[in-house]
Amino acid sequence: MNSFKIILILNVLIFSFGCAPTRYVKPLERGEHSVNAHFGGPVSKVPGMGTIPLPFSSIGYGYGLSEDLTVSGNMYATSLLFGVGQVDVSACYQPWKKDRMGITLSPALNILVDFYTGANRLWPQLDANYYFDYSIYRSRAVEGRNPKRINTVYAGISNWFDPYLTESQGRKNEQFWIPSLQFGHQWERRHWDYQLEMKILAPIYSNENIVVDYPSLLGNYGALGAYFGVHYKF
Amino acid sequence: MVLSGLILVFITNFKKMKKLFFLALIVLLVVSCRKRMDSFLFNPSPLETYLLDAYQGETSLDLSGQYAVPNSMIHRVEFPIIDNGETIMIQGIYVGDTSSIASDTVLLYCHGNKDHMDFYWPRQKLYAHMGGLGRYGVLMFDYPGYGATKGSPTEENMYASTRSALQWLKEKGLTSNRLMMMGFSLGSAPVCEVAGHEGEYPLAPSKIILEAPFASAEILIQDGGLLSMPGSFLVDLKIDNATEIKKVNVPLLWIHGEDDSFLTVAHHGQLVYDNKPGAKEKVLIPGGEHETTPFVMGYQAYIDRIAAFIGQ
Numbered sequence: 001m002n003s004f005k006i007i008l009i010l011n012v013l014i015f016s017f018g019c020a021p022t023r024y025v026k027p028l029e030r031g032e033h034s035v036n037a038h039f040g041g042p043v044s045k046v047p048g049m050g051t052i053p054l055p056f057s058s059i060g061y062g063y064g065l066s067e068d069l070t071v072s073g074n075m076y077a078t079s080l081l082f083g084v085g086q087v088d089v090s091a092c093y094q095p096w097k098k099d100r101m102g103i104t105l106s107p108a109l110n111i112l113v114d115f116y117t118g119a120n121r122l123w124p125q126l127d128a129n130y131y132f133d134y135s136i137y138r139s140r141a142v143e144g145r146n147p148k149r150i151n152t153v154y155a156g157i158s159n160w161f162d163p164y165l166t167e168s169q170g171r172k173n174e175q176f177w178i179p180s181l182q183f184g185h186q187w188e189r190r191h192w193d194y195q196l197e198m199k200i201l202a203p204i205y206s207n208e209n210i211v212v213d214y215p216s217l218l219g220n221y222g223a224l225g226a227y228f229g230v231h232y233k234f
Numbered sequence: 235m236v237l238s239g240l241i242l243v244f245i246t247n248f249k250k251m252k253k254l255f256f257l258a259l260i261v262l263l264v265v266s267c268r269k270r271m272d273s274f275l276f277n278p279s280p281l282e283t284y285l286l287d288a289y290q291g292e293t294s295l296d297l298s299g300q301y302a303v304p305n306s307m308i309h310r311v312e313f314p315i316i317d318n319g320e321t322i323m324i325q326g327i328y329v330g331d332t333s334s335i336a337s338d339t340v341l342l343y344c345h346g347n348k349d350h351m352d353f354y355w356p357r358q359k360l361y362a363h364m365g366g367l368g369r370y371g372v373l374m375f376d377y378p379g380y381g382a383t384k385g386s387p388t389e390e391n392m393y394a395s396t397r398s399a400l401q402w403l404k405e406k407g408l409t410s411n412r413l414m415m416m417g418f419s420l421g422s423a424p425v426c427e428v429a430g431h432e433g434e435y436p437l438a439p440s441k442i443i444l445e446a447p448f449a450s451a452e453i454l455i456q457d458g459g460l461l462s463m464p465g466s467f468l469v470d471l472k473i474d475n476a477t478e479i480k481k482v483n484v485p486l487l488w489i490h491g492e493d494d495s496f497l498t499v500a501h502h503g504q505l506v507y508d509n510k511p512g513a514k515e516k517v518l519i520p521g522g523e524h525e526t527t528p529f530v531m532g533y534q535a536y537i538d539r540i541a542a543f544i545g546q
Binding site: 114119167 | 268270449450452453456460461462463464465466467468476477501505
């Protein structure tokens, strides 16, 4: 088994909660549909290849139920390689918006099922993001709706919860809450949106004594994640 | 009837469902080529031949000449297993007198997951000095895929090669009351497997020694990740020493370095030890890491402790 494969599977194992960026930084418009794909993952030093984000990938669909609420579902391709179906169902709710900025809350439920053994897990997730549209350009053709170009920066926190109190052999689960911090940029166009995001994964947990070398902004804690996303709206 | 109904719906709506069908097909293909992490547990290196003292690569311990073993006591041995319908020969090294196995006490050493016997050769030399050079015979062997042993490194093959080693010892006249088994790290799995299934292997050990044992494949997975992930998500391995040890009735000596960060005392060795019924002893070494416990403890103190346990 070569180094790349080893590191890929270790990432699946260690940072499975860090396999995707923020799905919807802000809600879709009412009645709007979106399909999306995301790539990227924890940044690792891969011998012979340098320091790269590992290629987790997922595809998803979202629908704008109202101006402030979008529902979505996503499927993870990397888990399928292990015979494990991983999907999430999530919502993006905007409780506050003012001028060019807003806050969104995104609860999600991550569902994993081993197709071979039936073993399964449900991991709830709650993300919160603040966004700011620092540049808006409206063309005359779409005045008042669907601005042609919006550039947005955002930052927030992602929280995974592991509600299983005991692990194998009755051991106590010591990691109930796994937070990550994210910072990103979104290029919003009439039909296509592009997104770049950086994450500090699990900054409260040590990254020592792990076979893989994870560069982190916090030294011996957490790991860095890098992601790219693309949305098509219709 | 339900199936034929579904087929009918599928045929009549094939055009509409074509995209869904192809998506399902892709998912099915990806899932059916299921990746497993099992091989990650095994970390073998192939060898053309064993060099022992002449080996220049990394070794498990750095021993002084004090623990040298004369060539007259070193015997290359081999015994067969069937791997995927093909007979392969397990390569082993016996230190002692092969002609007196019928009357000697023998230690069967199951090595860890790394490299091959040349890597672990210093350990075998140490054990050959327990109670004085030649007091006990010591047999070590390479699992399939390790060193000069051909075949695939799998859990089943690891047990099959241990069975074959026991058969070889039995044919040389060894009896269960003179067999001791010792497992280091990964090697704790075949020791617990044999000791926990008395009567199912050619011989059963009368005492076992586990150094830095791991509790189970699932705990290894859960220790590596932050989420409480079921082992089956990533591995097919069934290794579960923490459960197997509950069936072991012979005395256990557990040795573990307190600074072992790969297989921690708390999550691995302690679980195995706590689950062991009956006679058991433990030696926890402050400052000892996964590979370094004999060095930190002191080589002589280390083998004296094991010899004392065997000799009780």
